[in-house]
Amino acid sequence: MMAEASLHFDNNITVSGTITFTQADANSPVVVAGTLTGLVPHSTLHGFHVHQNSMDNTLNCTAAGAHFNPYTKLHGAKNDTIDHRHVGDLGNIQVDGSGSATISLTDTIIQLYNQTQSIINRTIIIHQDVDDLGLGGSPLSNTTGNAGARLACGVIRLTSHGNILSKSIP
Secondary structure, three states, rough: OEEEEEEEEEEEEEEEEEEEEEEOOOOOOEEEEEEEEEEOOOOOOEEEEEEEEOOOOOOOOOHHHOOOOOOOOOOOOOOOOHHOOOEEEEEEOOOOOOOEEEEEEOOOOOOOOOOEEOOOOEEEEEEEOOOOOOOOOOOOOOOOOOOOOOOEEEEEOOOOOOOOOOOOOO
């Protein structure tokens, strides 16, 4: 099964790119891959999370709500177990000297098949700051990783690959 999100800067076209999410079957990990452009060159690490809601037609990243956290756990790192992270916690992405970020990771907690952990029709968000992985000691560390404002976002939708109905982003 495959899904993808076309990202945009919150109501702007400065940041753009597409991220794909591929899962061979319900027991396989999800492979996350893509490239973003238009970010600030050498702007260090940025928090990378799946958020609870789909965006409305305004394409406002704030409409995505909080991190996807169906088990009401504290914020954590991508490599933490399901008991020590939100389902949507995917760590950080690195921006290079040209303002691009290449995303290539595998995750065993997010799902395309399992209804409770499914990221389909949820929003992927790139944050302004580094995700402290729940270890920063800030009041926001346990909920957001203290990752700051939302830079770019996109709704994760099933693609037409494999005869799955595709929905377009407005």
